Every structure is written in C-alpha cells, then in structure tokens.
Amino acid sequence: MTTIAVVEGDGIGHEVIPVARRVLELLHPEYKYFDVDVGYGRWERTGCPCTDPDIAELKTADAILFGAITTPPMKDYQSVVLRIRKALDLYANLRPVKGDGFDIMIVRENTEGLYSGIEEMTPDCATTLRIVSRKGTERIVRKAIHLAKQRNGHLTIGHKANVIKSDVFFRDICMAEAESAGIRYNDKFIDALSLDLLQHPEKYDVVVTTNMFGDILSDVAAYLVGGLGLVPSANIGNRYALFEPVHGSAPDIAGKNVANPIAAVRSASMLIDHLGDPRGAGRIEAAILQVLAKGISTRDIGGKTGTREFGDALVQLLRSSE
Numbered sequence: 001m002t003t004i005a006v007v008e009g010d011g012i013g014h015e016v017i018p019v020a021r022r023v024l025e026l027l028h029p030e031y032k033y034f035d036v037d038v039g040y041g042r043w044e045r046t047g048c049p050c051t052d053p054d055i056a057e058l059k060t061a062d063a064i065l066f067g068a069i070t071t072p073p074m075k076d077y078q079s080v081v082l083r084i085r086k087a088l089d090l091y092a093n094l095r096p097v098k099g100d101g102f103d104i105m106i107v108r109e110n111t112e113g114l115y116s117g118i119e120e121m122t123p124d125c126a127t128t129l130r131i132v133s134r135k136g137t138e139r140i141v142r143k144a145i146h147l148a149k150q151r152n153g154h155l156t157i158g159h160k161a162n163v164i165k166s167d168v169f170f171r172d173i174c175m176a177e178a179e180s181a182g183i184r185y186n187d188k189f190i191d192a193l194s195l196d197l198l199q200h201p202e203k204y205d206v207v208v209t210t211n212m213f214g215d216i217l218s219d220v221a222a223y224l225v226g227g228l229g230l231v232p233s234a235n236i237g238n239r240y241a242l243f244e245p246v247h248g249s250a251p252d253i254a255g256k257n258v259a260n261p262i263a264a265v266r267s268a269s270m271l272i273d274h275l276g277d278p279r280g281a282g283r284i285e286a287a288i289l290q291v292l293a294k295g296i297s298t299r300d301i302g303g304k305t306g307t308r309e310f311g312d313a314l315v316q317l318l319r320s321s322e
Contacts, residue, residue: 002275003032005061010039011249012259013067019261019311020065020268026318027280028272034061038080040070040249050080055087063271064242067264068249075121082117085110090235090242091136092143094270095218099225102201105151106221107144108214110235112136115211132166132210134173141174143236144208145181151205157187158209158217170210194220218246229260229300232267234274241274243267257306260298262288265314287317
C-alpha cells in the first residue's frame with residue numbers, strides 16, 4: 001500500500017494543505033494517509049519542534065506532503081525543514097515555473113551551501129559556513145542534466161564565480177559534468193541571471209545552482225506566474241521524496257481563509273507524478289486552470305474567493321471530470 005505522510009506545518013499550512021489532501025484523496029483514495037505534527041506550533045506546545053521518532057515516521061512514507069514551517073530567529077532553535085532535508089538526504093530541490101511561452105525547472109542543491117547549519121554567533125560576530133562539496137555538486141548537476149535531457153536539452157549554471165571561490169569550484173564541476181554528458185549549457189552570474197530570467201524566460205530550460213541562490217532565484221521567478229501562492233516544489237533524494245509549496249507560513253494571514261492553495265495543490269500534483277501517475281497530475285493542473293478561467297481565485301491574484309471555497313470548486317470540477 002502506498003503511504004503518504006501529511007505535515008500541515010504552521011500558519012497557512014493548516015489551510016492550504018487540507019485542500020491539497022482533499023485533491024489527493026479524491027484521485028487516490030487507495031493511498032494510506034497519516035499525519036505528522038512538526039514545526040513551530042509543536043515547539044510552542046511541547047518545547048521540541050521535531051523529534052527522532054518524527055523523522056523515523058516520515059521515513060516510513062512513500063512520499064510526504066509538507067506545509068510551510070515557521071522558523072523563528074532564535075539562537076537555539078533548529079530549523080525543522082533543514083533537519084528533515086538532511087535526515088532524509090533530500091539533496092535535489094525542484095522548482096518548476098511554467099507559464100505562457102516558458103517552462104523553467106530550477107534545480108537547487110538542497111543540503112549544503114549557506115544552509116548547511118554550521119553557524120556561530122557571539123555578541124560581536126555571526127558566522128555561517130558555506131559548504132560546497134564535490135559530492136554534493138556532482139549529484140545535483142547530474143540530476144539537472146538528467147532532467148534537461150528529458151526536456152529541451154539545455155542547462156544553465158547559475159553562480160557567482162567572479163566573487164566567491166566556492167562558486168568557482170561549483171561552476172567548474174558543473175561545466176565538466178555537462179561537457180561529459182554532451183549536453184548544451186551556458187553559465188551566468190546569478191545576479192545577471194535573475195534579471196535575464198525575468199526579461200526573457202523563454203530562453204531558459206533547466207537552471208542549476210547552489211542552495212541559497214536557488215532559493216532566491218525561484219522566489220524571483222514566481223513573479224512570472226503571479227506570485228509565491230502559485231508555485232510548488234519537490235525535494236528529492238535517492239530514497240525519500242517531500243513535496244511542499246514554495247511560500248512560507250505567512251502568519252499575518254493565517255486563519256483568515258485568504259491564502260492561495262494552488263501552490264500546495266500543485267505540490268500534490270508533483271507528488272502523484274513522482275509516484276507514477278502523470279495522468280492524475282495532468283488532471284490536477286487542468287482543473288486548476290479551468291477554475292481560474294471561471295474567475296474563481298484568491299485575493300493575492302486579484303480574486304475574492306476564500307481558501308476553502310477555492311478548494312470546493314476545484315474538488316467539484318475534478319469530480320465532474322471523472
């Protein structure tokens with residue numbers, strides 16, 4: 001039996017993830033779904049945001065549907081997301097951005113870089129160690145090359161090698177792997193890439209870059225499709241897979257029934273595609289576009305529909321198309 005762990009997380013995760021779960025349960029009622037409670041809310045109640053048994057429970061799932069997690073700026077608070085990514089070795093963060101005339105896949109290294117978690121803070125200085133390893137770089141660029149070969153066959157390497165030595169290391173390894181694979185590629189400084197991607201999105205296919213640069217670039221690219229409420233992501237490893245919306249927990253709008261659930265639903269679409277149901281994934285995307293075409297949308301993209309009501313419309317359309 002296929003098992004799906006569902007983590008609502010914090011903030012608007014409690015509103016958008018239930019919509020995505022309803023969609024999954026409609027298309028795949030045969031899956032077994034179970035809840036795992038981790039995050040800042042869990043920390044407020046118990047003093048621990050994520051335990052070893054929680055990690056063990058997540059490892060029993062065939063895939064994880066994951067909501068946004070709040071990470072407060074506290075010295076001794078460990079990021080739940082970073083802990084899970086490392087524990088499950090989810091080294092590839094895939095962030096698709098698709099719109100009229102463009103289809104971009106941003107492939108972000110997910111376990112190293114400035115998010116390695118090796119930090120020190122004193123009253124006079126704060127230090128974060130940026131890790132870029134050969135192993136980490138080789139496996140993320142190979143993942144990107146594999147995806148590019150399935151798509152339009154072009155890879156862009158994003159870096160800041162004109163300033164940062166660890167990016168020279170990253171760039172050179174990526175270029176060597178691309179040449180070895182016989183794939184077309186180019187490289188661009190990440191700041192210039194961010195601007196050019198917005199101005200000429202149709203030029204890009206697969207973009208590979210380091211952890212923080214990929215985080216920022218994918219958020220920037222969300223502008224092309226209407227904002228963070230619309231873009232999903234997948235966190236893929238050799239054994240485990242986790243799917244989550246790109247947006248954060250948005251505590252300022254949590255509980256107000258105004259959050260956009262599309263990113264969460266598209267994450268669910270990526271989840272079932274990963275599990276071998278591309279037809280179901282296509283049905284979800286088609287249903288989202290049809291609901292939007294009817295003028296049903298949340299306020300972040302100019303509409304007046306609530307989170308729950310958007311979910312109701314989406315589920316009703318999917319039922320009618322069975």
